Every structure is written in structure tokens, then in C-alpha cells.
Amino acid sequence: MNSLAAIPYNTLVVAVAVAVVGFASGVVGCFGVLRRRALAGDAAAHATLAGVVAAFVVTGRRDLPTLLVGAFVAAMASLGCLVVIRRFTRTRDDAATALVLSVSFGIGIVLLSGLSARGIPGAGGLEQFLLGHTAALTATDAITLAVVSAAVVLVVWAGLKEATLVSFDPAFAAATGWPVAVIDYALVALVAAMVVVGLPAAGAVLVTALVVIPPVAARQWTDRVPTMLILAGVIGLVAAVGGVAASAAVPRLATGPTIVLVASGLFAVSFFCAPERGWFARRRGV
Amino acid sequence: MTDSGASACPAVEFHDVTVAYGRRPVLWNIDLVIKAPGLFGILGPNGAGKSTLLKAALGLVPLVGGRVTLFGRPLAEVRSRIGYVPQRETVDWDFPVNVMDVVLMGTYARLGWWRRPGAAERDRARAALERVGLVDLAGRQIGRLSGGQQQRVFLARALAQDAELYFLDEPLAGVDVRSQERIFRVLDDLRREGRLVVVVHHDLRTAADWFDGAALVDMRLVAAGPTAAVLTPENLRRTYAGHIDVLDELGRAVERGGRTA
Numbered sequence: 001m002n003s004l005a006a007i008p009y010n011t012l013v014v015a016v017a018v019a020v021v022g023f024a025s026g027v028v029g030c031f032g033v034l035r036r037r038a039l040a041g042d043a044a045a046h047a048t049l050a051g052v053v054a055a056f057v058v059t060g061r062r063d064l065p066t067l068l069v070g071a072f073v074a075a076m077a078s079l080g081c082l083v084v085i086r087r088f089t090r091t092r093d094d095a096a097t098a099l100v101l102s103v104s105f106g107i108g109i110v111l112l113s114g115l116s117a118r119g120i121p122g123a124g125g126l127e128q129f130l131l132g133h134t135a136a137l138t139a140t141d142a143i144t145l146a147v148v149s150a151a152v153v154l155v156v157w158a159g160l161k162e163a164t165l166v167s168f169d170p171a172f173a174a175a176t177g178w179p180v181a182v183i184d185y186a187l188v189a190l191v192a193a194m195v196v197v198g199l200p201a202a203g204a205v206l207v208t209a210l211v212v213i214p215p216v217a218a219r220q221w222t223d224r225v226p227t228m229l230i231l232a233g234v235i236g237l238v239a240a241v242g243g244v245a246a247s248a249a250v251p252r253l254a255t256g257p258t259i260v261l262v263a264s265g266l267f268a269v270s271f272f273c274a275p276e277r278g279w280f281a282r283r284r285g286v
Numbered sequence: 287m288t289d290s291g292a293s294a295c296p297a298v299e300f301h302d303v304t305v306a307y308g309r310r311p312v313l314w315n316i317d318l319v320i321k322a323p324g325l326f327g328i329l330g331p332n333g334a335g336k337s338t339l340l341k342a343a344l345g346l347v348p349l350v351g352g353r354v355t356l357f358g359r360p361l362a363e364v365r366s367r368i369g370y371v372p373q374r375e376t377v378d379w380d381f382p383v384n385v386m387d388v389v390l391m392g393t394y395a396r397l398g399w400w401r402r403p404g405a406a407e408r409d410r411a412r413a414a415l416e417r418v419g420l421v422d423l424a425g426r427q428i429g430r431l432s433g434g435q436q437q438r439v440f441l442a443r444a445l446a447q448d449a450e451l452y453f454l455d456e457p458l459a460g461v462d463v464r465s466q467e468r469i470f471r472v473l474d475d476l477r478r479e480g481r482l483v484v485v486v487h488h489d490l491r492t493a494a495d496w497f498d499g500a501a502l503v504d505m506r507l508v509a510a511g512p513t514a515a516v517l518t519p520e521n522l523r524r525t526y527a528g529h530i531d532v533l534d535e536l537g538r539a540v541e542r543g544g545r546t547a
Contacts, residue, residue: 161400
């Protein structure tokens with residue numbers, strides 16, 4: 001292929017959409033990481049599988065918007081469970097997260113295997129939400145994902161001041177009259193939305209990588225939140241596009257793991273080579 | 287502010303305030319009136335509920351009973367007149383913000399939703415940084431400051447709020463002598479400007495020098511009033527009963543008239 005025109009229209013649209021999804025995941029993930037809620041996103045991600053299967057069982061449809069609405073409902077439900085467990089039991093945060101993650105993922109797997117054991121027509125392909133598979137995306141689906149991602153980025157950018165304040169110093173934010181809980185839930189909901197949007201590309205098991213690794217890598221290079229958001233977006237974009245391209249080139253290679261590998265590579269570079277915070281710089285500094 | 291209510295009503299009034307974490311009471315029937323202007327110390331042993339008292343005034347913990355009024359009104363109506371300096375350990379100092387970013391947060395409440403700080407806010411933040419002597423470090427990431435400098439950043443953020451009533455939670459904990467003096471000079475200026483500064487403080491040896499009013503708290507209010515009248519051996523014994531280790535040291539401090547800072 002030596003010109004853009006040689007790439008099929010559908011592939012091109014999917015590639016652009018995945019780029020936007022990757023960018024948005026990195027941006028939104030920054031506040032998950034800064035607020036120390038990275039694992040909550042992972043619990044939400046694992047819960048999406050149950051949501052996808054349940055949406056299919058309930059509606060009998062398997063178009064992407066229907067399945068992703070189911071995924072979003074499941075993600076928010078799992079986060080709701082986390083809030084309830086934290087509030088009404090003495091379970092510690094990490095244990096509560098692990099509990100919600102494994103239980104909700106278990107439900108998803110049971111539903112999925114129950115469907116395929118009964119040979120329900122039309123259920124085939126749902127297992128692609130486990131590890132991600134972009135080849136099946138239509139141009140329309142891809143555009144939907146891109147539009148939602150762009151909207152999420154705009155919301156984060158508009159609320160940058162509020163999100164930074166609440167993430168840095170929630171007590172001061174509350175004392176000065178900001179509705180900390182509302183802003184907190186909004187941030188978590190945005191992370192959940194991005195986890196759902198990233199689902200077709202990266203899959204339920206690994207989609208968290210898209211909202212966690214780029215922010216952590218970006219933090220190495222900068223000491224300012226706005227710069228961190230942009231860098232995380234770019235790293236997420238490169239990881240998502242790289243992962244999709246590699247899995248398109250190699251038959252039967254799942255997209256999710258490939259994205260994670262590319263993202264991890266970028267993280268490794270950031271970890272070692274970043275000025276000031278990087279491993280080499282710190283060794284030299286000592 | 288031209289509000290005459292500020293002088294007519296006491297700046298801070300606790301009426302029968304009780305706070306509990308779970309079933310364990312932390313504050314019990316606190317009745318306390320603090321008038322502006324002044325530098326007022328909240329004193330007491332560790333775990334006595336000093337910080338909780340501030341948080342109760344700021345609406346950060348639910349009250350089991352009683353109520354708090356500020357300038358004679360409920361908190362929600364007067365929030366913009368109140369500044370707050372939380373404990374330094376409550377935030378992550380590795381957070382990717384610089385000194386200026388943090389001080390600007392003091393202007394956010396007045397800006398309201400979505401609006402970003404502009405030139406006026408930057409001027410206010412810069413003036414606040416000048417008062418605490420950190421204007422040269424405005425661009426530095428906050429983790430690369432000493433403990434005393436970090437505390438002064440928090441104070442500058444509160445100054446940028448331009449409040450009439452300030453609550454400070456342990457502003458001198460883990461702070462070098464130079465920063466301590468700087469901080470107290472600023473607090474003293476605030477008092478001279480007619481404001482009320484309420485400080486949670488753990489070091490009794492310095493209390494008599496700095497505060498003109500004080501309250502001794504150990505879950506209940508033991509005593510409140512002018513500092514000299516409050517820090518009597520008898521009151522200290524009642525407050526610190528069960529804290530034998532500090533008692534001896536306190537006794538000695540009191541004998542020397544609290545002038546050992």
C-alpha cells in the first residue's frame with residue numbers, strides 16, 4: 001500500500017475512530033489515576049462483559065449501540081456496588097474493588113458460556129468483547145465511538161479547573177463550596193464511559209490499560225495537569241492505532257493485548273528516559 | 287466588606303455541637319463563641335477533636351447535634367467570607383501542579399463553574415505569594431518545596447480567598463523556624479486588618495506568645511477565653527489528664543510563663 005486511497009474506506013474510518021478513542025481514553029484516565037481510582041475503572045471494565053451479554057439476551061439485538069448501552073449500565077452498576085460496599089461495610093477499598101471486579105466478571109463469563117452452550121442463534125461474536133476485535137466494526141459504529149469520545153474530551157476540558165481542584169484537595173474544594181461528591185461521580189462516570197467506548201477495540205479484560213497506562217506514562221514527562229492530559233491522549237492514540245494496525249496485519253491476533261503491549265512499550269520508554277523523573281535522570285542525579 | 291453584621295454578631299458560634307465517627311463521640315456538647323478580630327488557638331492533646339471542631343465549622347463533618355453559625359448566619363450563606371488551610375498531609379504533594387496553580391485555587395470559588403482564572407486572579411495569587419515570601423518559586427512543582435514552604439503555599443491559597451474569617455489546621459506542624467515566623471507574621475497582619483484567625487495548634491509552649499484567645503478541647507470544651515486565663519495549671523491538668531508524658535513538660539512550660547518558644 002503506497003497511498004491512502006489504497007486503504008478501504010471502512011478500514012480508514014475505523015483507524016481514525018480508534019485514534020480518537022485512544023486519545024480520549026488517555027485524557028479521561030488522567031483523573032482516574034490522579035484521584036487514585038484507577039482500579040475502580042478496572043472493576044467497571046470487567047463488569048461490562050455481563051452488560052453486553054445481558055443486553056443481547058434482553059433485547060435480542062446485537063447492534064453495537066445496544067450492546068454498549070448494556071455495557072455502560074453494567075459499568076455504572078458495578079461502581080454503584082463499590083460505593084455501597086465502601087459506605088456500609090468495613091471492607092477495605094482494595095478488597096471491595098477486587099470483590100466487585102471478580103464477581104461481575106464471573107457473571108459475565110457465566111452468561112457468555114451459558115449462551116454458547118445453548119447454541120442460541122446470533123450469540124456468536126459476543127466473545128470478541130473479551131479481548132477486543134476491531135475488524136468487525138462498521139464505519140457507522142466507528143463514527144459513533146469517535147463522537148462519544150470527542151464529547152467526553154470536551155466535557156473534561158470544560159471542567160478541567162473543577163476536576164483538578166477536587167482531585168488535588170477534596171477537603172479544600174468542599175470547604176469552599178464545591179459539590180465534591182457530584183464532581184467525583186461525574187469523573188468516575190466519564191471513565192466508565194471511556195471504558196465502554198474502548199471495549200470493541202481493547203476488550204473487557206484489557207481496556208483499563210488504555211485509561212491507566214497513558215496517564216502514568218505521561219506523568220513522567222510533565223509537572224502540569226493540562227500537559228499531562230495532552231500527552232496521555234497522544235500516548236493513548238499511538239497505542240490504540242498501533243495495536244489495531246498490528247492486529248490487522250497479523251491474522252488471529254487479538255487487538256486488546258496488542259494495544260497493551262504498545263502502551264507498555266511507551267510506558268517503559270517514559271519510565272527510563274523521561275527528564276527529571278526518568279530512571280536514568282534520577283540515577284545521574286543521585 | 288461593608289456588612290455591619292460582621293461586627294454585630296460573633297464571627298463563630300458553636301451551639302451544643304456534638305460530632306461522632308460511627309458510634310464514638312469525638313466532640314461533645316461544644317458551646318463556644320469567638321469574636322473578630324483576633325488570633326484564636328484551639329488547643330488540646332492528640333485525638334482531642336481539635337481538627338474535627340474546624341471541620342464542623344466548615345461543614346466537612348456531619349453534626350450529630352447542635353449547630354454552627356458564622357457571622358450569625360448558616361455556613362452556606364457566608365462561605366465566600368471564609369478561608370481554610372487544611373493539614374498539609376491531607377494532599378498528595380507529588381500532584382502535577384506548581385505553586386501558582388495551587389494558590390490560584392483560592393480564587394476558584396469566586397470564579398464559579400467553568401470560568402478560568404484570568405489576569406485579575408493571577409495578580410491576586412501573586413500578591414498572596416509575595417506576602418508569604420514565595421513569589422520566586424511560583425513556577426516550581428509543589429513536591430520540590432520544603433515542609434515550611436508547602437505550608438506557606440497553603441496559606442497563600444487561603445490569602446487569595448480574601449476572607450474575613452480564617453480556619454487553619456496545624457499550620458505549624460513540621461515547619462522550620464523561618465517559615466513559622468513568616469506564617470505568624472502574616473496571621474498577625476490579618477488580625478490587624480480586623481479579621482479573625484482560628485488556628486488548631488498542638489504546641490502549648492508557643493501558644494501563650496501568639497494567641498490572644500484560646501480554647502482547650504478534649505472532646506468537651508474544658509475552657510475558653512483570653513489565653514492567659516485559659517492556660518492555667520488546673521485547666522491543663524483537666525485537659526491533659528491521661529496524657530502523663532506531656533504533663534511534666536507542660537508543667538515546666540507553664541512555670542516559665544509559656545515563654546520558651
